[in-house]
């Protein structure tokens with residue numbers, strides 16, 4: 001099984017779309033969890049990012065990896081027992097922060113957590129705060145994959161503070177983040193992937209009821 005996993009990661013890294021799809025189909029047929037297939041594909045994209053960093057791949061290759069990811073998602077979603085979706089009882093506001101246009105991870109999380117309060121990409125800090133009031137959100141999810149996103153996340157948390165919303169809102173960050181980024185941005189939680197994200201949001205819903213934002 002381990003062998004097949006590395007083959008999928010390697011095929012994504014080589015941007016070999018036919019091989020990726022064939023391997024994904026075989027993993028689906030062998031009953032592998034959809035989230036695991038998605039995460040393997042993401043690991044391959046991370047490798048594509050490294051090759052881009054080293055000057056071996058170009059922007060077109062990053063775009064190609066994005067297309068491959070979308071193909072895998074549509075394959076996985078076509079399966080009967082595809083992805084476990086949670087239907088939250090509270091409102092989450094979710095967007096990619098200012099200066100960042102990476103939206104694949106955000107869109108994936110949005111499809112896993114069925115909720116309202118969806119925002120786009122390159123979302124300004126004040127817009128998040130306004131959206132929070134508009135949607136009466138008690139959880140704000142911020143996605144960011146580039147270094148500049150960290151300042152945007154921090155400014156977004158500050159915008160929530162300035163508008164007096166912070167006590168009633170939990171801020172979750174995801175994308176290319178870690179504990180250091182969480183501390184810098186003053187978010188409440190960070191997650192490394194969608195599987196953790198779904199678990200965290202489910203537990204937050206159980207812990208909290210809808211909070212009033214005045």
Ligand code: B12
Nearest residue numbers: 049100101102103104105141143146147174175193194197
């Ligand atoms: C595909 C890709 C692109 C595509 C994006 C297409 C799109 N519609 O999103 C395109 C080609 C447009 C692109 C553009 C650029 N990119 Co780019 N890109 C990538 C790549 C290869 C994959 C990202 C991806 O989609 N992964 C798959 C998804 C599913 O994973 P994910 O986003 O991490 O999301 C998962 C989790 O993190 C989680 N999640 C994500 N967000 C959130 C939020 C919350 C709240 C929760 C709970 C969970 C969660 O859920 C997902 C599933 O597990 C990464 C490499 C990498 N290491 O990630 C580089 C990468 C992010 N890009 C990079 C760069 C440099 C750029 C450009 C600046 C290139 C350029 N010269 O123009 C531009 C940036 C434009 C901008 N202003 O944002 C760098 C960033 C380096 C840095 N530290 O700043 C990276 C890391 C590549 C590298 N060098 O290694 N990119």
